[in-house]
Every structure is written in structure tokens, then in C-alpha cells.
Amino acid sequence: MKSMKRRFFLRVSAVAGGALLIGGGEEAAAQPTRGSRQPGPPILPSAFVQIDSSGIITLTAKNPEMGQGIKTALPMILADELDADWKLVKVVQADLNEAKYGSQSAGGSRSTPNNWDLLRRVGASARLMLVQAAAQTWNVPATECTTDLGRVYHRASGKSLGYGELAAKAAALPVPDPNQVKPKDPKDYKLIGKSLPTVDLPAMVTGKPIYSIDFKLPGMLYAVYEKCPVFNGKAVSANLDEIKALPGIKHAFIVEGNGDVASLASGVAIVATKWWYANNARKSLKVVWNEGPNAAHSSVVYAQKAQELFAQKPAFAIRKDGDVEAALASAAKVVDVKYTFPFISHAQLEPGNCAAKFENGKLEIWAPSQTPGRGLQMASQALGLPAADIVIHQMRTGGGFGRRLANDYLVEAAWIAKQLPGIPVKLLWTREDDMRHDFYRPGGFQHLRGGVDAAGKLVAWHDHFVSFGEGEKFVSSSNIPPAEFPAQFVPNLGIEATLIPTGIPTGPLRAPRSNSLAWVIHSFIDELAHAAGKDPVRFRLDLLGEPRVVGKGMEAYDAGRMRACLELVAEKSGWGKRTLPKGHGLGVGFHYSHSGYFAEVAEVSVDDQKRVKVHKVWAVGDVGSQIIHPSSGINQVQGAVIDGLSEMMAQEITIDKGRTMQSNYHQHQALRMKQAPPEIEVHFIKSNHPPTGLGEPPLPPLLPAVANAIFAACGKRVRTLPMAKEGFRWA
Amino acid sequence: MEIRLNVNGKAVAVDVPPNMPLLWVLRDELDQCGTKFGCGAAQCGACTVHQDGAPIRSCVTPISSVAGKKVTTIEGLSPTGSHPLQLAWQEFDVPQCGYCQAGQIMTAAALLAKNPNPSDADIDSALDGNLCRCGTYLRIRQAVHRAAELMRTQSSNPLRTTAGK
Ligand code: FES
Numbered sequence: 001m002k003s004m005k006r007r008f009f010l011r012v013s014a015v016a017g018g019a020l021l022i023g024g025g026e027e028a029a030a031q032p033t034r035g036s037r038q039p040g041p042p043i044l045p046s047a048f049v050q051i052d053s054s055g056i057i058t059l060t061a062k063n064p065e066m067g068q069g070i071k072t073a074l075p076m077i078l079a080d081e082l083d084a085d086w087k088l089v090k091v092v093q094a095d096l097n098e099a100k101y102g103s104q105s106a107g108g109s110r111s112t113p114n115n116w117d118l119l120r121r122v123g124a125s126a127r128l129m130l131v132q133a134a135a136q137t138w139n140v141p142a143t144e145c146t147t148d149l150g151r152v153y154h155r156a157s158g159k160s161l162g163y164g165e166l167a168a169k170a171a172a173l174p175v176p177d178p179n180q181v182k183p184k185d186p187k188d189y190k191l192i193g194k195s196l197p198t199v200d201l202p203a204m205v206t207g208k209p210i211y212s213i214d215f216k217l218p219g220m221l222y223a224v225y226e227k228c229p230v231f232n233g234k235a236v237s238a239n240l241d242e243i244k245a246l247p248g249i250k251h252a253f254i255v256e257g258n259g260d261v262a263s264l265a266s267g268v269a270i271v272a273t274k275w276w277y278a279n280n281a282r283k284s285l286k287v288v289w290n291e292g293p294n295a296a297h298s299s300v301v302y303a304q305k306a307q308e309l310f311a312q313k314p315a316f317a318i319r320k321d322g323d324v325e326a327a328l329a330s331a332a333k334v335v336d337v338k339y340t341f342p343f344i345s346h347a348q349l350e351p352g353n354c355a356a357k358f359e360n361g362k363l364e365i366w367a368p369s370q371t372p373g374r375g376l377q378m379a380s381q382a383l384g385l386p387a388a389d390i391v392i393h394q395m396r397t398g399g400g401f402g403r404r405l406a407n408d409y410l411v412e413a414a415w416i417a418k419q420l421p422g423i424p425v426k427l428l429w430t431r432e433d434d435m436r437h438d439f440y441r442p443g444g445f446q447h448l449r450g451g452v453d454a455a456g457k458l459v460a461w462h463d464h465f466v467s468f469g470e471g472e473k474f475v476s477s478s479n480i481p482p483a484e485f486p487a488q489f490v491p492n493l494g495i496e497a498t499l500i501p502t503g504i505p506t507g508p509l510r511a512p513r514s515n516s517l518a519w520v521i522h523s524f525i526d527e528l529a530h531a532a533g534k535d536p537v538r539f540r541l542d543l544l545g546e547p548r549v550v551g552k553g554m555e556a557y558d559a560g561r562m563r564a565c566l567e568l569v570a571e572k573s574g575w576g577k578r579t580l581p582k583g584h585g586l587g588v589g590f591h592y593s594h595s596g597y598f599a600e601v602a603e604v605s606v607d608d609q610k611r612v613k614v615h616k617v618w619a620v621g622d623v624g625s626q627i628i629h630p631s632s633g634i635n636q637v638q639g640a641v642i643d644g645l646s647e648m649m650a651q652e653i654t655i656d657k658g659r660t661m662q663s664n665y666h667q668h669q670a671l672r673m674k675q676a677p678p679e680i681e682v683h684f685i686k687s688n689h690p691p692t693g694l695g696e697p698p699l700p701p702l703l704p705a706v707a708n709a710i711f712a713a714c715g716k717r718v719r720t721l722p723m724a725k726e727g728f729r730w731a
Numbered sequence: 732m733e734i735r736l737n738v739n740g741k742a743v744a745v746d747v748p749p750n751m752p753l754l755w756v757l758r759d760e761l762d763q764c765g766t767k768f769g770c771g772a773a774q775c776g777a778c779t780v781h782q783d784g785a786p787i788r789s790c791v792t793p794i795s796s797v798a799g800k801k802v803t804t805i806e807g808l809s810p811t812g813s814h815p816l817q818l819a820w821q822e823f824d825v826p827q828c829g830y831c832q833a834g835q836i837m838t839a840a841a842l843l844a845k846n847p848n849p850s851d852a853d854i855d856s857a858l859d860g861n862l863c864r865c866g867t868y869l870r871i872r873q874a875v876h877r878a879a880e881l882m883r884t885q886s887s888n889p890l891r892t893t894a895g896k
């Protein structure tokens with residue numbers, strides 16, 4: 001993907017009232033479609049920028065906003081290249097139209113890298129046209145004109161014109177080739193790198209109805225949807241007549257579903273004049289379920305099975321470098337341990353919801369989805385409607401964390417709305433619905449063996465990963481990539497796996513795979529460092545070796561960028577230089593994921609009751625040459641640290657008889673304010689690489705940093721998450 | 732059953748079952764959607780409003796129990812959106828997704844009304860019931876301190892807001 005030369009095009013038009021409309025896109029041939037070598041669909045021009053004769057500039061935020069700040073960051077790129085006055089910029093959220101805007105998903109920290117080049121070129125081209133319009137008006141060379149804050153200046157004659165005054169004229173000019181237009185030199189950025197007021201901030205602090213859950217239409221009815229507690233179970237019958245007789249209830253019906261919980265699980269829909277009536281009616285609801293084969297699944301059985309499988313040979317190999325067994329046999333020291341981590345839930349604060357209306361054969365959806373394009377396809381298939389007859393509006397969401405990569409709430413709402421033509425319907429899940437019907441971060445079991453030689457060098461590494469899936473096919477987000485660190489850095493390295501079949505839905509959660517693997521890998525590296533009698537930072541620097549890029553393509557790992565992060569975090573945290581208070585310990589971890597390099601150090605104390613206090617965390621990241629909006633960048637990193645702490649201490653989803661045993665935050669706890677470290681110090685290394693996303697990469701290293709700090713503080717190794725299971729709790 | 736109460740300074744009457752939670756009366760009967768639904772079980776604090784100045788979880792408060800009472804929501808905290816907390820929240824760019832923030836601000840407003848100079852520990856314990864899933868706690872704490880400072884410097888000013896009282 002990296003090596004593919006991206007080519008862009010531009011379309012310009014005049015709009016009534018003297019406005020200039022500029023759109024751009026990536027040429028179809030160059031568009032990589034995920035997971036295939038086929039070119040993506042043809043791209044039509046998209047309206048990214050509209051400059052009105054009044055000077056107001058409307059920028060389109062095309063990607064879903066869920067708190068990651070993309071609704072501010074992407075327009076900032078355009079506005080900076082355009083030299084616009086941010087005060088005159090209005091940002092509007094685009095509806096779903098991937099033919100027009102290109103990919104509109106949010107996930108994998110991809111929004112920034114996918115749009116950086118395109119938006120810079122669209123902005124720079126628009127600026128060029130306005131300059132040319134001014135130069136023609138004044139009959140001066142364009143090279144003598146400059147721009148600032150939405151105006152073109154000709155300093156020699158003292159003339160200037162606002163972008164609004166030039167819009168109509170610019171619209172009539174020949175369209176420049178965006179591939180030839182030169183974006184700004186980064187030293188000339190006026191907006192990128194500044195913490196501008198975040199779009200929607202005033203609305204958020206005054207309680208404006210900006211979220212998906214707040215969206216209403218006249219005549220709207222409200223729905224709840226009771227699904228079988230056992231995944232993929234089916235509703236056979238229910239006391240619908242009794243339910244329909246309850247106050248406020250308008251409709252109640254069974255939905256057969258299509259056998260795919262990611263699309264439309266079977267259940268009972270109750271529709272009322274107000275949501276509370278619908279939800280209250282559930283207390284009286286009696287459903288006969290056909291629970292199906294998943295009723296036999298339970299976490300206890302999975303854990304027993306994993307221990308049995310550890311006693312057997314792994315089912316298949318994922319990577320084999322050198323001769324691991326020989327290297328282990330001749331190693332000076334061998335460490336042989338097992339790690340376990342649980343299923344966890346996304347638990348984003350705004351529960352699943354979606355509004356839909358079906359009228360005259362057309363379906364309109366208002367959805368809080370991270371992948372609205374996929375949602376449209378799924379609704380089209382589930383409902384048997386042509387995709388062309390479905391419109392999706394993107395709603396601001398109260399957190400995503402990967403939960404809204406799935407579109408189950410969307411298909412459910414669409415299905416219910418289709419049964420009630422002409423009536424807008426809002427589906428809202430309870431917290432219990434949300435937690436019991438998630439696509440969980442899958443748990444896993446790892447048996448690790450590692451060996452160091454007499455010089456303290458890591459020479460052998462073997463991982464038997466017992467995960468979930470069928471045969472050699474992992475369920476979503478449960479795999480270990482063959483290039484996972486320290487692969488390519490240890491001469492004798494084997495990764496093998498055995499999979500346990502599961503019917504529990506799994507899916508990506510913030511930093512998928514990395515959020516569990518980094519904890520296992522860097523805790524184990526710490527164990528090996530201690531076995532080697534080496535300082536944990538020194539041991540890691542030796543492991544990374546000289547600054548260089550190891551591996552190719554998707555497997556490329558820049559040891560130099562990681563070293564720089566590790567060295568800086570060691571320096572900032574005073575690693576090895578400070579005398580720590582009694583009972584305190586420092587721990588370190590690093591991880592590369594989603595194109596970002598992060599190294600983190602935690603300082604913790606543990607008392608004799610195993611009460612843990614995290615005093616401070618230092619995080620150093622390299623996500624390329626620019627941090628577009630530093631304030632939200634730091635916020636993301638600090639949030640990732642807090643999120644990581646929540647995952648460590650108490651979060652666990654357990655399954656019994658095929659159903660989720662946790663239902664609300666009291667059983668799946670997120671960190672509270674008083675448990676948060678008083679300080680989280682964040683540093684960015686601005687390396688000479690294109691900017692990449694920040695939502696995910698800061699999370700994974702936090703877990704091993706804290707676990708290793710606990711070991712440093714009290715000598716106890718955390719090998720099971722959540723660590724409450726090992727008797728730890730927050731001080 | 733008709734129930735009368737005062738919401739954000741206005742007398743209102745609603746005809747709903749007595750056990751309907753205040754949260755759903757606010758959101759669906761009175762169209763005040765600033766108060767959020769997160770858990771429905773007094774676990775997250777997203778639904779925090781004031782009843783006669785004290786913070787309550789509206790998701791577990793039956794409407795009958797606030798009959799005749801004064802309820803203040805985020806929409807009524809300040810007529811112009813310029814309560815010191817709202818200003819401080821913007822100054823520190825506190826929110827990520829923002830979904831928890833109305834609840835955080837309402838809890839903090841009740842704290843500052845009682846305690847004009849809270850310590851970190853006072854803030855932590857007042858806001859213990861307010862989850863921020865995005866993890867903006869450090870900025871929330873800073874912003875509460877800043878708001879307290881703004882309120883103290885305003886206290887000689889006759890225009891100072893009385894919200895939360
Ligand atoms: S919604 Fe009321 S406390 Fe969570």
C-alpha cells in the first residue's frame with residue numbers, strides 16, 4: 001500500500017449566489033481496497049470545500065466522529081492549506097456517500113493517514129485558484145500575491161480581496177492538476193499543530209442534542225429489542241398480546257433473524273410511544289427461546305480446555321525461525337510461564353441505538369456507526385432492499401472503541417422500521433443489552449518459553465497460543481500476526497497455536513490483538529531481562545539493536561523509531577537515575593501498532609494488602625511528522641492510559657451456559673477518577689514520516705509497563721488479567 | 732397521573748406513570764436531551780441533574796419523588812452557557828466523545844456551590860460516581876480547579892452566576 005503512488009483529481013463548480021465548490025478524490029486505480037488487489041469503486045468528485053460570496057467557508061467532515069477528534073482534525077488540514085480564517089469556517093458532518101467521499105469508516109487509526117495527502121492537495125489547489133482569480137482581477141503576476149486568513153494580498157499595490165469576493169471568479173478558472181500542486185512547507189503551517197477549539201465543544205458543555213441517542217423526528221416511535229440471552233438462539237413464541245395491552249405499547253412482534261448476530265439476531269421487538277414504556281414492558285415479557293448449540297459454552301470449560309491443550313502439541317505453526325528447541329536446550333537460563341487474559345466488553349458510554357424510517361420503498365437511517373458503508377450493505381442484504389434505496393446519515397457518537405465497527409443496532413432498527421412503513425422508529429438498547437450482546441475482545445491463553453545465553457542475550461522464544469476459532473481459522477481479533485514482536489529480533493523463534501471453537505461473538509476493541517498481546521509479550525520480556533540479570537530498559541535496547549528497519553511491507557518494523565521512544569521515555573521518567581520512595585517501582589513496555597510507535601513507563605506502589613497506586617505514567621510516541629491537534633492528541637494518549645488501567649484491574653466478561661454473566665458497569669468496572677494516576681506525561685517525537693493515527697497505539701504498552709512496575713515494587717508477577725483475580729485492587 | 736415540578740426555572744406538568752424515571756421525563760416528555768443515559772442503574776453518573784441544588788441520578792429517580800421540587804439540568808445551568816465550569820471545560824478542551832460531560836459538569840457544579848475551594852481529594856470523591864469511559868479525568872480535575880478560581884474572582888462581581896444554588 002505504501003509504495004503505491006496515489007493520484008488525485010479535482011472538480012470545481014460554481015454555485016448560485018457566487019459560491020465556489022471544490023471537491024477532490026483519489027483516482028480509482030490507485031485506491032487500495034482492503035484485503036484485495038482489486039481497484040476500489042470509481043470515485044465521483046466530492047464537495048469538501050464551499051466558499052460563499054460572504055466569505056464563509058464550509059468544510060465537510062466526512063468520517064464518523066466518536067470522540068477521536070476527527071471532525072476537527074481533517075477540516076484543519078484543508079483550512080491550513082487554504083489559508084482560511086478558522087473563525088469563518090463551518091464544519092458540517094457529511095452523510096454517507098462513499099461514491100462521493102471515498103471511505104468513510106473510522107477504525108484502525110486510519111482516518112488521518114488515509115486523508116492526509118488528499119486533503120492537503122484539495123486545500124492547496126483551492127488556494128491556488130483564489131490567488132489566480134485575484135491576480136487576474138488586479139492584472140499582476142500570481143507569484144506576487146500572498147494569502148492569509150481568508151484573503152489574497154498584493155503587497156506592492158496594497159490591494160487585497162476576501163476569498164468570498166473571489167469565489168465566483170475562481171469557479172470559472174481552469175482547474176489545476178492537484179498532483180502538480182505543491183502543498184505547504186510544514187514550517188508555514190498556521191493551524192496544523194495548534195489546539196484550535198474543538199468542533200462541537202460549546203454544544204457538548206451546554207447539553208445540545210448532538211448525539212445519535214438525541215436524534216428525534218416528529219411522530220417517532222421508540223423500540224427495544226430483546227434478544228436471546230444465548231448467542232444465536234431463536235425466539236419461538238412470546239406473550240405478545242399481553243405486551244401490546246400495556247400502556248404506551250403500539251406494536252410487539254417476533255423477529256426471526258437471519259442467523260448472523262452481526263446482522264440480525266432473532267428477538268422480540270416492542271415499539272411504544274416513548275422509550276420507557278417499551279423498556280418497562282420487558283418486565284412482563286415472556287419469551288420461549290430455542291437456545292441452540294451455544295448454550296453449551298462457558299468460560300470455565302474454555303479455561304480447562306486450554307490447560308489440556310497446553311499439555312499437547314500445538315495444532316499449527318504461525319512462524320518458525322531457526323531451531324527453538326535446540327536454542328532452549330543450550331540456553332544459560334530458561335523461563336517457562338503461562339499468561340491468561342479474559343474476554344472484555346467495549347462498554348462505550350452511549351449504548352447502541354439507531355433511528356430509521358421506511359417510506360415508499362426507501363429506507364433512511366440515522367446511525368452512530370464507525371463503518372456506515374458496511375452498515376448500508378448489511379441493511380440492504382438483510383432487508384432485501386437495493387442499496388440505492390437506502391440513505392445513511394452519520395451521527396456523532398458517545399464513544400466507539402470498535403463497538404460501532406459492527407452494525408447490528410443499525411440492521412435491527414432498519415428491520416423494525418420496515419415493519420412500520422411511514423413511521424420513524426428509534427431503537428435504543430439498555431446498558432444490559434449492550435454488555436450482553438457485544439462483539440467481545442476475545443480472551444486467550446499463552447504458554448511462553450524463552451532462553452537467554454550466558455551473555456544475557458535473548459536467543460530463543462516460543463509461544464504456544466491457545467486462542468479461539470475453528471481449525472486454523474481464528475475468530476475476529478483473536479489471532480497473533482506472524483511478525484509480532486519480538487519476531488525478526490530473535491534468531492530462534494516459534495509461534496504456534498491451537499484454537500478452541502467458540503460461539504461467542506468477538507470483534508476489534510481499541511488496538512485489537514495488541515491490547516492483550518503487548519501485555520503478554522512485554523511482561524515476558526521483563527521476566528527474561530530479570531533472568532538475564534539485566535536492566536529492563538537495557539535488555540530491550542539490546543533486543544532492538546541498531547536503528548534500522550527490520551522486515552518488509554506489512555511486516556516492516558523500524559527499530560530506530562522504537563529505540564528513540566524508549567530512550568526518551570527512560571530519560572523523562574528518570575529511569576535508573578532516581579531513588580524511588582519505598583514500595584515504589586518503575587516498569588516499562590513498548591509496542592508498535594497501527595503505524596504508531598509508543599514506549600511507556602509507569603511508577604506504581606503496592607502495599608502489603610496488594611493495593612496498587614499508579615503515581616505517574618510517561619508516554620512517548622512517534623506517529624509521524626505532525627500532531628495535527630496537540631490537545632486532542634494528548635487527550636487520546638491520556639485516555640488510552642486510563643483505558644488500559646481499566647482493562648488491567650477488573651474488566652472481564654465471563655460466559656456461562658452460552659450467556660454473558662455481566663450486565664452493567666458494576667460488574668465490568670472502568671477506572672474512576674480517584675484511581676487515575678495524578679499525572680500522565682505525554683511526549684511526541686516528530687519523525688520524518690507521514691502522520692498516522694493516535695486512537696490506538698498508546699494503549700498497548702501501558703499494560704506491561706504497569707505490570708512490570710508492580711513486579712519492581714513488590715516482586716509479584718501479574719500473569720492473569722484482570723489482576724483483581726490475583727488479589728490486587730486499587731489503593 | 733399529572734405531576735408538577737420546576738425544571739430549569741419553569742413550572743411544568745407531565746402526565747406520566749409515577750414510576751417513570753426523571754431521566755426519561757426530561758428526555759422524552761420535555762425534550763431536554765442534554766441529560767444522558769449511560770447505565771440506567773446509578774453506575775455511571777451520565778444522567779446527573781440537581782434536585783434543589785443537590786446532585787441526583789435521574790435514571791433511578793421516579794418522577795413522583797421530584798413532584799414540587801426544583802430540577803436543574805445542564806440546559807439550565809447557565810442561560811448563556813457561560814457557567815465557570817462550562818468556560819473552564821472549553822479552556823482545557825476536556826471532552827473526547829463528550830457523552831459523560833453533562834453529568835460531570837452537573838456534579839461539579841453542586842460541589843462548587845458547597846465548596847468554593849475544593850482539593851483534589853474533594854473533587855475525586857464528589858466525582859467518584861461519574862464515569863468517563865474516554866478517560867478525561869485529569870482534565871476534568873484541572874477544569875474544576877479552574878472553575879473554582881473563576882468563581883472566586885467573580886464573587887465580587889454582582890453578575891456572577893447563581894446556578895447550582
Ligand atoms: S444513567 Fe444514571 S447513573 Fe448511569
Ligand code: FES
Pocket residue numbers: 067349398399826827828829830831832862863864865866867
Ligand atoms: S468524554 Fe467520552 S465518556 Fe467522557
